[in-house]
Amino acid sequence: MARSxxxxxxxxxxxxxxxxxxxPITVRVIRVLDWTAYDGWLWIDAxxxxxxxxxxxxxxxxxxPGGAQFVVAPAVVPGRRRSVGRNPVRVGG
Known part of the structure; x- marks a missing residue:
């Protein structure tokens, strides 16, 4: 059975x-829209x-949906930036 x-x-x-x-693009689904679609297709907001x-x-x-590949992605913490190519700044210590 296909995953929804x-x-x-x-x-x-x-x-x-x-x-x-x-x-190819990678997306995070916000919601599945209830818009009219052909059988087997769907609209997503992402x-x-x-x-x-x-x-x-x-x-x-x-x-x-059957053509989409589900990806296991690391969680992104809002408000936190990842350091890229340098040491992170340390505050207070």
Whole structure:
């Protein structure tokens, strides 16, 4: 049985999910929309993610869930930045 798409899922979308994804993108699902769609397709509201897992843009996308690849992604803590290429700054000690 195919897994259903839910809020919070991280998906890798390729041409298998829709021809529009000639270049694959990774998204975090905000919600599944109840818009009219062809049988087997659905509309999702999602954040497109960058390589660091941070949101780049909010998008409404039309996809075939069976073509989406579910990704296990590390959680992103709001308000915290990851240090890149240097030591983190230490405060107070």
């Amino acid at each position: 798409v839910r809020s919070g899922d991280v998906l890798l979308l390729t041409r298998a999910a829709s021809p529009q994804f000639f270049r 954040y497109q993610l960058g390589p660091d897992g941070m949101a780049l843009a909010r998008r409404s996308l039309y996809v075939i």
